Amino acid sequence: MTEVISNLQDRFSPLPWHKDLWQTFNDCIDTQRLPHAIIVNALEGVGAEHLAHALAYRMLCSQVDKGVACGQCSGCLTLKAGSHPDFYRLSPEENSKYIRVDQIRALCESVVKTSQQGGWKVAIIYPAEAMNIAASNALLKSLEEPEPNTLIILVSSRLSAIPMTIRSRCQIESLGIPSAAIAQQWLSERLEDKQVNISELLDMANGQPLLALDYATGSGFENRQQVESLLDAMRNSDETPFAAAQACQKYTPEDLIAWILSYVHRLMVGELQNNLNPALFVFLDKLIKAREWLLSGSPLNTQLLWEELFIEWVQIFQARK
Numbered sequence: 432m433t434e435v436i437s438n439l440q441d442r443f444s445p446l447p448w449h450k451d452l453w454q455t456f457n458d459c460i461d462t463q464r465l466p467h468a469i470i471v472n473a474l475e476g477v478g479a480e481h482l483a484h485a486l487a488y489r490m491l492c493s494q495v496d497k498g499v500a501c502g503q504c505s506g507c508l509t510l511k512a513g514s515h516p517d518f519y520r521l522s523p524e525e526n527s528k529y530i531r532v533d534q535i536r537a538l539c540e541s542v543v544k545t546s547q548q549g550g551w552k553v554a555i556i557y558p559a560e561a562m563n564i565a566a567s568n569a570l571l572k573s574l575e576e577p578e579p580n581t582l583i584i585l586v587s588s589r590l591s592a593i594p595m596t597i598r599s600r601c602q603i604e605s606l607g608i609p610s611a612a613i614a615q616q617w618l619s620e621r622l623e624d625k626q627v628n629i630s631e632l633l634d635m636a637n638g639q640p641l642l643a644l645d646y647a648t649g650s651g652f653e654n655r656q657q658v659e660s661l662l663d664a665m666r667n668s669d670e671t672p673f674a675a676a677q678a679c680q681k682y683t684p685e686d687l688i689a690w691i692l693s694y695v696h697r698l699m700v701g702e703l704q705n706n707l708n709p710a711l712f713v714f715l716d717k718l719i720k721a722r723e724w725l726l727s728g729s730p731l732n733t734q735l736l737w738e739e740l741f742i743e744w745v746q747i748f749q750a751r752k
Contacts, residue, residue: 443488443500443507446478447617448609448640455604456486457498466602467577470559472590473606476639482606483555483584487518490551490582506548516547519554523561528728530556532565539573542581552581559585560592560726567594574600589726608638622647637693654682655690662694665741666748672741679737688722691740710747717743 445453459465469486473479488500492507500507509515519541521534538554546552556562562570573583574597585601587593608614611633617640618629627647635655636642646652661678664670679687695715699707721736 442481442484443492443502443511445482445485445499446640448613449478449482449485449606452482452604452606453485453498456489460489465582467581468574468583468585468601470585470587470590470593470598470601470603471606472587472603474608474637474639475588476636476642476645477606477608478641479586479588479606480555480557481641483557483586486582486584487553487555490553491515491518491548493550506550517550517552519552521554521556522558528561530562530566532563532569535562535566535569539569542573542578542583546580550580552578554581554583555586556583557586558589559587559597560589562593562597564594567597571596571600592726609640611638614638614640614643618643618647634697635693637696651686654686658682658687658690659694662691662744665745668745668749672738672745675741676734676737680734684725684731684733684736685722687737688718688725692718692722708747710743714740714743714747 456465471479471483485500488502488507488510489495489498491510492500492502492504494501494504502511506515510518519538521530521538523529524531524534538556542552542554556570570583583601585593585597590598590603590605609617611630614633615629618632621644622629625647629643632643632646632652633640635652636646642651646655658679661670661675665672665675682690692715695711695718699711699715703711717740721740724731
């Protein structure tokens with residue numbers, strides 16, 4: 432997903448469904464009421480990280496045009512090249528799921544210094560929920576004693592996983608899923624050369640345009656279809672939980688659990704809505720807990736996890752026969 436977002440050529444501009452929130456940001460900038468710290472909260476496929484970067488461009492651009500960065504000035508070009516001295520981006524380092532305390536401390540030491548280009552300093556922390564407790568505590572000082580002309584943007588897809596001490600010191604803005612019409616128009620402009628059913632893509636992506644784009648340009652859509660075929664086969668007793676669990680080992684656990692959750696939700700509001708088995712709600716709760724466990728970074732035997740979940744999945748439908 433991050434790769435698709437990074438490859439969007441107009442990253443300095445907000446996406447069409449960001450229009451209302453973007454206007455709010457511009458109004459705050461124009462009236463000098465921009466908060467020192469903002470949490471942008473949204474599902475990953477809605478573009479919260481993209482919006483954060485567009486806002487960073489807006490703050491560091493020297494030739495803003497109609498509330499949007501020009502994309503051509505020295506500020507925009509150095510930011511695009513990854514060398515802007517007043518821009519900082521924190522994410523988990525390679526082979527880590529966490530943003531560590533030393534990363535946050537280095538950021539805090541940097542933002543107290545004078546801007547090298549005489550304007551704003553902007554930091555993006557993504558995903559904000561990846562900060563461990565020590566990192567969150569280290570960030571508090573910068574949030575409690577903000578530097579002038581400094582903006583910290585935290586991007587999150589799991590707001591509840593961010594400590595309340597952090598949330599209470601930030602302005603929280605949430606992005607919803609765009610209308611189907613806006614999402615389809617945006618996707619059609621980017622997939623003109625591909626023979627894909629955009630409506631089907633959006634349905635598979637639960638209405639999230641960037642996730643749909645990821646499916647169309649990568650292997651995500653095919654992989655997800657393979658997983659859903661396995662789930663269907665187990666429902667019909669055409670595949671065993673053990674074989675399915677083994678087949679799923681090739682997928683990223685976080686992606687796999689998201690695909691299963693989406694599939695079960697679609698079944699519950701679609702095909703099975705008039706004949707719901709209460710056991711499906713119990714299964715859904717277990718999927719959510721499994722996702723939380725996976726995202727926590729705790730050691731986990733995924734083969735055993737998938738086997739346990741798939742055995743229960745099969746039992747739900749065997750009980751109805």
